[in-house]
Amino acid sequence: THNTMKLKTLLFIAASALTCTMAKAGQQVARPKLVVGLVIDQIRWDYLYRYMPHYGEGGFKRLLKQGYSCENTRIPYVPSVTAIGHTCIYTGSVPSIHGIAGNNFVKNGQKVYCTDDATVRPVGTTSKAGYMSPRNLWVTTIGDELRMATNDQAKVVGVALKDRSSILPAGHNPNGSYWFDDATGGFITSTYYTSKLPAWVKTFNAQKLADKYLSAPWNTLLDKKVYTQSTADRTNYEDGIQPGVEATLPLNLPALRKQYGYGILRHTPFGNTITLDMAKAAIEGEALGTDSVTDLLAVSCSSTDYIGHQVGTNAIETEDTYLRLDRDIAAFLNYLDQKVGRGEYLIFLSADHGASNNALYLTDRRIPAGSWDSDGAKRYLNEAVNAAVHTSGNVVSHVMNNQVFFDRKAIAAQGLDFDRIKAAAVQRLEQDSAVLYAVDMAKTATSALPDEVKFRIINGYNRERSGDVQIVLKPGFSAHGLKGTDHGAWNPYDTHIPLVFMGCGITPGASTRQCYMTDIAPTIAALLHIQAPSGCVGQPIF
Numbered sequence: 061t062h063n064t065m066k067l068k069t070l071l072f073i074a075a076s077a078l079t080c081t082m083a084k085a086g087q088q089v090a091r092p093k094l095v096v097g098l099v100i101d102q103i104r105w106d107y108l109y110r111y112m113p114h115y116g117e118g119g120f121k122r123l124l125k126q127g128y129s130c131e132n133t134r135i136p137y138v139p140s141v142t143a144i145g146h147t148c149i150y151t152g153s154v155p156s157i158h159g160i161a162g163n164n165f166v167k168n169g170q171k172v173y174c175t176d177d178a179t180v181r182p183v184g185t186t187s188k189a190g191y192m193s194p195r196n197l198w199v200t201t202i203g204d205e206l207r208m209a210t211n212d213q214a215k216v217v218g219v220a221l222k223d224r225s226s227i228l229p230a231g232h233n234p235n236g237s238y239w240f241d242d243a244t245g246g247f248i249t250s251t252y253y254t255s256k257l258p259a260w261v262k263t264f265n266a267q268k269l270a271d272k273y274l275s276a277p278w279n280t281l282l283d284k285k286v287y288t289q290s291t292a293d294r295t296n297y298e299d300g301i302q303p304g305v306e307a308t309l310p311l312n313l314p315a316l317r318k319q320y321g322y323g324i325l326r327h328t329p330f331g332n333t334i335t336l337d338m339a340k341a342a343i344e345g346e347a348l349g350t351d352s353v354t355d356l357l358a359v360s361c362s363s364t365d366y367i368g369h370q371v372g373t374n375a376i377e378t379e380d381t382y383l384r385l386d387r388d389i390a391a392f393l394n395y396l397d398q399k400v401g402r403g404e405y406l407i408f409l410s411a412d413h414g415a416s417n418n419a420l421y422l423t424d425r426r427i428p429a430g431s432w433d434s435d436g437a438k439r440y441l442n443e444a445v446n447a448a449v450h451t452s453g454n455v456v457s458h459v460m461n462n463q464v465f466f467d468r469k470a471i472a473a474q475g476l477d478f479d480r481i482k483a484a485a486v487q488r489l490e491q492d493s494a495v496l497y498a499v500d501m502a503k504t505a506t507s508a509l510p511d512e513v514k515f516r517i518i519n520g521y522n523r524e525r526s527g528d529v530q531i532v533l534k535p536g537f538s539a540h541g542l543k544g545t546d547h548g549a550w551n552p553y554d555t556h557i558p559l560v561f562m563g564c565g566i567t568p569g570a571s572t573r574q575c576y577m578t579d580i581a582p583t584i585a586a587l588l589h590i591q592a593p594s595g596c597v598g599q600p601i602f
């Protein structure tokens with residue numbers, strides 16, 4: 061009977077694939093009923109394989125088996141951080157063009173958070189988590205294009221714990237964008253989108269799933285003995301999932317909830333579970349994938365990143381998070397099979413960035429690594445600049461995103477020579493033993509840098525919003541402390557990401573030919589026969 065089942069399944073897949081491609085011969089354009097983008101925050105490409113022995117059949121393994129895997133997908137810019145990653149996936153564009161120059165960047169001389177918008181109001185909460193919109197984004201997303209291509213008949217929805225991971229993928233004109241609110245334990249939005257929460261979101265929040273997921277301890281899914289891909293549960297390399305929390309499993313979540321509130325959910329694998337619950341609620345609430353007009357659901361699982369930062373890439377907590385996510389993805393794919401139909405939807409899985417190995421973990425293995433002090437750098441840069449142009453102005457305003465930001469207004473007001481200031485900063489940085497290169501952003505193209513580094517700096521440099529000097533640290537070095545991990549650099553550990561397409565229009569397979577994160581949006585555009593987003597620089601993957 062097992063073989064009969066298998067045969068039935070195969071026939072079913074074949075039949076579904078036929079429906080999906082047959083439309084080509086008819087009058088209608090062949091399109092899936094639903095496109096699902098599934099971005100896993102901080103998942104490195106190698107995690108697909110590293111934890112495979114304990115993955116089930118229906119999650120990551122199913123995607124690799126039934127989908128097409130672009131095994132050598134790289135991020136084509138720095139800094140490789142969350143807001144930029146999510147933006148680039150859905151726009152096919154880069155920070156120099158799309159305007160999202162970091163999670164935080166400088167706008168009109170002020171440091172801002174990427175999706176902050178004081179002109180809107182929270183909806184579904186009174187907390188400040190709702191003052192958000194996509195207004196800092198300068199280009200369209202694939203969802204914006206899909207809406208226009210279908211005369212607004214397509215529905216587009218974004219869902220994530222992190223506001224930026226829902227708002228930026230959903231774009232300027234979606235039907236909704238929802239993110240998690242620590243104050244209420246529910247999903248919220250802002251007046252940019254609507255004046256009140258839709259009934260289905262209220263119903264979802266009334267289920268109090270955050271309470272449910274925080275009512276029991278977080279123990280390992282499997283026997284601790286089988287977590288052979290991780291170091292011991294308590295090492296020097298990890299912090300607790302929150303400062304002051306023990307870095308071992310099981311964790312007493314009911315007690316942590318009392319201490320930290322609902323926000324602690326973000327730092328557990330169940331933050332991913334509730335996100336996929338909300339994704340299902342969105343499919344039902346907005347009737348996504350129910351008619352011949354293609355809809356788009358942009359989902360991002362953020363807990364992998366919160367956990368990764370604290371415990372690093374070698375912790376049992378991280379391994380357990382991926383094993384649990386694998387089960388959650390399997391259930392989600394099953395749900396899509398039932399609800400939308402096998403072969404009727406197109407799903408892609410990717411990441412916004414990867415993560416480096418913990419610096420102490422590396423040095424314990426005699427691999428060069430270390431922590432770099434960006435505050436210390438800001439101090440020495442101001443001293444060097446003050447000396448070079450004979451001022452006491454401290455015109456270095458921020459060192460963030462591995463970039464040096466200058467107070468351009470003060471420089472102009474004092475009539476200081478900006479080129480000399482930048483040259484002094486570059487010279488001083490290159491005396492720092494952790495710095496590989498420092499580059500005046502305006503001169504990157506003519507600097508003696510390897511191409512792999514050069515094009516990423518140019519793509520990442522937004523003339524209005526980025527810093528004016530880029531710092532490239534030596535491999536293994538980051539501004540993160542000595543516990544856990546970070547990301548943001550050009551190196552393979554931060555920029556080699558998974559990319560798997562599965563479903564309608566996709567022939568199973570794999571390729572190691574290099575492609576880029578910015579190729580995702582034009583590939584979706586090509587599959588849907590719609591216009592690529594307005595700032596797209598990528599190429600469709602064939």
Ligand code: ZN
Pocket residue numbers: 101102141142143145365412413
């Ligand atoms: Zn991220």
Ligand code: ZN
Pocket residue numbers: 292293294295298307308309371375376377
């Ligand atoms: Zn641990």
Ligand code: ZN
Pocket residue numbers: 102142365366369547
């Ligand atoms: Zn992160």
